[in-house]
Amino acid sequence: MLKIGIIGAGRIGRVHGESITKYVKEAQIKAIADPFLNEDQKKWAKEKGIPCVYTDYKKILEDSEIDAVLICSSTDTHSKISIEAIKAHKHVFCEKPIDHDLSKIKEVIETLKENPGVKYQVGFNRRYDHNFRAVKQAVIDGKVGKPQILKITSRDPEPPSIDYVKVSGGIFLDMTIHDFDMVRYLMDSEVVEVYAAGNVLVDDAIGEAGDIDTAIITLKLESGAMAVIDNSRKSVYGYDQRAEVFGSKGQVAISNDSDSSAVISTKDGVTGEKPMFFFLQRYMQAYAEEIREFVDAIVNDKDTPVNAYDGLKPVLIGLAAKKSLKENRPVKISEIKY
Template sequence: MFQVGIIGAGRIGKLHAEHIQRTSMARVRAVSDVNMQGLDTWASSLHIPVVTDNYQDLLNDPDIDAIFICSPTSTHATIIQEAARAGKHIFCEKPVSFSVETTELALQAVYEANVMLQVGFNRRFDHNFKKVRDTVQGGVIGEPHLLRITSRDPEPPPAEYVAKSGGLFMDMMIHDFDMARYVVQSEVVEVYAQGANLIDPKIGELNDVDTAVVMLTFANGAIGIIENSRKAVYGYDQRIEAFGSKGCISTENDRPSTAVISTSDGVMMDKPLYFFLERYTQAYVQEIEDFFRSIQGEFPIVCDGNDGLQAERLAQAAKESLLTGRPVKLNHVTVLDRKSL
């Protein structure tokens, strides 16, 4: 049974801890966070024996096999390098960093230490999106021609979060950039972005957008369209469609029930699940279990360091395109051997 250390006990760190404690493959041995208020009580409720405000304690613990990095993005790359040098396998929330160059340095450390790194793009493990990917890869719809991804949050984040998030492309749409590569299995060679501030003026004051559309051109000739909004009043809107030479596959939103009520007043159904914690519960569990299975050698990491790097490159290109008003061409370069990341 793997022993795990979790760095960062915010919302996502606590979520991962709760899921790990329910698996048969691992247990959380230690958790660290700079904010210790209430941490002992929470950790005790999950039978986590070690709580500390110094994450180095986790890296120096010889009994810990893997580190989950759930701290702020600005700390990810440094901790990845330190964890790699300590010989720990690493699960890191997205993005690895806000800088492609910084991410490359972190991946180099992973490569040199010969440890495994999985990046937390949980949507790869969602039952709907995985079905789309498997169908496309199985050739059922033929050669992919068009990919459309819709991703809309139920409400915008607070300005304090936006200021530290890296912006819509790096914080929100980065999931969709990863999904586009995952489904089409071809690198993106051109990015063209349009964005606007239509929802919260505070987001605009931070030089960010809350509404955006990005067009992707893939090396295999396929075209992708991603559209994001920070506010969908009816709930968490997460849909995808892949169209190809032999057909099409699309998914709808998950809802509390599939019941449809039809009366003289109209036809009604449940709104989509409210946000990502409800929508992607199964995906969060699956990504953790697959991480441990990869460490055991059952199959390669599903979402490795190179996947994290390429999604960041697309987010960076989208921001550049938005600022310049022009498409941005990308020369795909794999800095390190993909199998090693």
């Protein structure tokens, strides 16, 4: 039985906690740590039968019984805790992104090289979603032939708080980073150049915080194929998560998930349900699946499906997109110094 420690008892930390309890029978949670632990979180830990509850995550790293940690703390601590955990010989599942600072990601990768037995996985949950997986499978199966165009629509139902925007690293590193990962995942080819167009169309306060809320990003891939992503921070009809891959033999496309298939026809039209609104609801099964695969990689000594290199690449693309937006020109990934 694999013993797990969760670092960070916020929303995503508890989501993973629930997943392990419900779906991952080879693992159990031994400890959870959060510097700002409140009563609700303590109560939750008790209900889940988690024996150790700490404010200091170092207690988890010091516990020799614990095999693996989930780093679900704030983004600015991801790389630091990753490095400490790797050095403590804990397998690491780290929420995305590893860091906004490439030198710190480099340090994580170096530390992993020095500790070859440690498994490291980055939390790009969308890879485990039933819809995106079906796209990937169709591509692998040759259903669309040679991929030529990838289109991703990724729109949040509501913008985050302005306080969050300020520390988010900008839309490309916070939100589009998932889409950049999807480009690599679905097309199985590296991005070589990015052009990002963006604007502030949702909320002026986002602009004042130095960010944009609406973007169209074009990516050229090594294979010669191209990809385009469109993002918005506010989609009033819900979390809009679609993708299509077009190729020499056809196309595969996915649409949104809804709460039910009910369609109501009246004199006013034929109305179906909106896409699910909340990302945790939409990707609930994907969150469970990624943890299951992390545990499986450890238990069966496999490669993790999303490694540190997969964590690095979307950050590089995101930094190139930022540069592209600022300088209003296509930017090669090779221009980003790593």
